[in-house]
Amino acid sequence: VDLNGCLNPEATRALVQAVRMLETASLDDKSSSRVLLTTHVNPDGDAVGSTIALAHALRDRGTTVDVVLADPPPVYCKFLPGVEWITPCIPSMPPDLAIVCDAAGIDRIGPVDHAVKVARQTIEIDHHGVARPFGDVRVVDDNCAATAELVYYLLTALKAPITPAIASSLMMGLVTDTGSFRFTNTNTRAFRLAATLMEAGADLSRIMDQVYDQKTVSSLRLLERAISHLRIANSFASATLSRHDFQQTGATQGEAEGVIGHLRSLKGVQVAAVLRETGPAEARVSLRGRPGYNVAEIAALMGGGGHAAAAGCTIYLPLDEAERRLRETVYKFLDQIKKSVS
Numbered sequence: 001v002d003l004n005g006c007l008n009p010e011a012t013r014a015l016v017q018a019v020r021m022l023e024t025a026s027l028d029d030k031s032s033s034r035v036l037l038t039t040h041v042n043p044d045g046d047a048v049g050s051t052i053a054l055a056h057a058l059r060d061r062g063t064t065v066d067v068v069l070a071d072p073p074p075v076y077c078k079f080l081p082g083v084e085w086i087t088p089c090i091p092s093m094p095p096d097l098a099i100v101c102d103a104a105g106i107d108r109i110g111p112v113d114h115a116v117k118v119a120r121q122t123i124e125i126d127h128h129g130v131a132r133p134f135g136d137v138r139v140v141d142d143n144c145a146a147t148a149e150l151v152y153y154l155l156t157a158l159k160a161p162i163t164p165a166i167a168s169s170l171m172m173g174l175v176t177d178t179g180s181f182r183f184t185n186t187n188t189r190a191f192r193l194a195a196t197l198m199e200a201g202a203d204l205s206r207i208m209d210q211v212y213d214q215k216t217v218s219s220l221r222l223l224e225r226a227i228s229h230l231r232i233a234n235s236f237a238s239a240t241l242s243r244h245d246f247q248q249t250g251a252t253q254g255e256a257e258g259v260i261g262h263l264r265s266l267k268g269v270q271v272a273a274v275l276r277e278t279g280p281a282e283a284r285v286s287l288r289g290r291p292g293y294n295v296a297e298i299a300a301l302m303g304g305g306g307h308a309a310a311a312g313c314t315i316y317l318p319l320d321e322a323e324r325r326l327r328e329t330v331y332k333f334l335d336q337i338k339k340s341v342s
């Protein structure tokens with residue numbers, strides 16, 4: 001495998017092992033050899049794109065795959081060919097091989113963890129910085145802009161043809177995880193990969209249209225609610241969305257996804273958070289930070305995880321208390337950054 005030093009040495013070694021495992025999977029008696037593909041709960045474009053791209057490539061090689069996700073894909077992914085293979089149903093037979101994409105821990109894949117735990121072998125493909133290892137083989141490199149990038153290297157090493165369907169799936173991951181090449185994880189490799197995927201037939205205009213230009217009125221009404229609950233202090237912007245807000249606007253939890261970007265884009269704001277009430281004493285928190293403000297550290301303090309620029313956690317408190325607790329944590333975090341700078 002010649003990756004021109006794209007990956008760290010450990011990930012490169014793991015990639016070679018993963019290729020061997022996948023080659024064996026397609027050589028074995030095809031009717032009995034099954035590969036299970038999965039990713040994290042509340043999957044995003046990278047999670048779905050990476051998983052679907054792998055599913056296409058393995059099916060094209062004649063391997064039987066089960067694409068099992070705890071939650072349905074986001075609406076903007078539904079046009080991707082192959083998304084119809086996604087099911088929440090765990091197959092009755094334990095898989096010979098499980099491949100888990102874009103998940104920093106086995107606790108991130110929901111009830112699908114049962115199927116992964118009984119698999120003969122597990123491959124982990126991920127680009128999260130702080131991870132809780134679980135795979136037999138770990139193709140993990142946090143210098144990759146998206147898990148889709150790692151999947152691309154794996155498919156190239158497998159000499160799998162990059163079909164237009166695979167190219168679009170991988171492009172979906174790359175575009176969404178880089179915020180359309182705006183986030184700090186956007187590097188020269190990300191642009192090279194984008195060019196390669198365009199050559200392979202990725203439908204970029206369709207992806208952009210689906211991700212950015214298919215907003216619902218209910219999501220806009222939800223944004224209105226979030227703005228009415230907006231609090232800004234000490235360069236931290238936060239907004240809460242109660243279950244009442246969702247009921248009144250008719251918006252789904254997924255439609256809250258765009259809100260955080262508006263908060264993060266505010267002048268003078270370094271850290272942004274949206275808290276969604278998901279239970280009487282449960283709030284899901286999305287965090288975004290500008291360069292120099294690693295929100296994965298804030299999330300980790302609250303039992304969550306993620307990337308420097310985008311992370312999340314769940315706080316088991318009523319919504320208002322959760323916000324108060326989060327503010328305390330964020331202020332301490334911001335104070336520490338101020339001290340380290342001065």
Ligand SMILES: [Mn+2]
Pocket residue numbers: 046047102127146147177
């Ligand atoms: Mn990702």
